[in-house]
Amino acid sequence: MIKVAMTGVYVDDVPRAHTFYTDVLGFETRTRLELGDGNLFVTVGAPGGEQPDLQLLLEPGHNPIADRYRTALYEAGLPSIVFSVDDLRAEYERLRTLGVRFTHPPREHGPVFTAVLDDSVGNLVQLTQPRE
Known part of the structure; x- marks a missing residue:
């Protein structure tokens, strides 16, 4: 069986992304390696041992391909990644009090509720919760 182990x-x-994804979104650091010349290899994941094999790699985005990719997604209003939450409205309110900017508040979107936030490091992130 093939499983997702890491996505970027x-x-x-x-460093700023690491702070946002841990201190604001609540992920925990899985790997943080200093590679020299100010380069870092950083992965984060769900806290408390949830999804222990799944990591998010915070990749440096300063290269022609990544810059075009991120800019095109952002300008089109498309999230670069989707995270699930148990209670979207509560998470939305918690993040707003921390100063997170949302491009759209929670709303029904077919079989799920969704909201989209700006991660402050060049991406839109969608939060989703299944409808009951």
Whole structure:
């Protein structure tokens, strides 16, 4: 069986992304390696041992391909990644009080509720919760 082990998201600034994804979104650091010349290899994942094999790689996004890719997605209003939450409205309110900017608040979108936020490092992120 093939499983997702790691996926990446290109970011403007890896240290700032690491802070946002851990301190604001609540992920935990799985790997943080100093590679020299100010380069970092950073992965984060769900806290508390949830999804222990699944990691999000915060990839440096300063190269021609990544810059075009991120800019095109952002300008089109398309999220670069989707995260699930148990209670979208509560998470939306928690993140708003922390100053997170949303491009759209929670709304019904077919079989799910969704909201889209700006991760402050070049990406839109969708939060989703299945409808009951």
